[in-house]
Amino acid sequence: MLYRSIIVLAAAAGAIAFGECGALAGERTPDDPAAKAPRVRYSSVMAGTKAYMPVDPMPWGDVNRRVSPKLPPKPKP
Numbered sequence: 001m002l003y004r005s006i007i008v009l010a011a012a013a014g015a016i017a018f019g020e021c022g023a024l025a026g027e028r029t030p031d032d033p034a035a036k037a038p039r040v041r042y043s044s045v046m047a048g049t050k051a052y053m054p055v056d057p058m059p060w061g062d063v064n065r066r067v068s069p070k071l072p073p074k075p076k077p
Contacts, residue, residue, distance in 0.1 A: 028035045
């Protein structure tokens with residue numbers, strides 16, 4: 001149990017030490033007002049959407065003919 005506590009403490013100390021190294025080495029931090037950021041481009045929220053406006057229903061006979069299996073033509077006698 002003692003070894004486990006030592007390992008956890010060493011890992012925590014390492015994480016704290018390495019976490020602070022970036023700021024100490026002169027790197028920019030997210031809270032730096034002089035940090036450069038990419039330009040923001042405008043894009044519409046509605047770009048690429050389709051309009052699904054209600055349409056009048058088709059007559060049921062036409063719908064049935066469109067979805068029914070096609071019969072082969074009858075041979076002429």
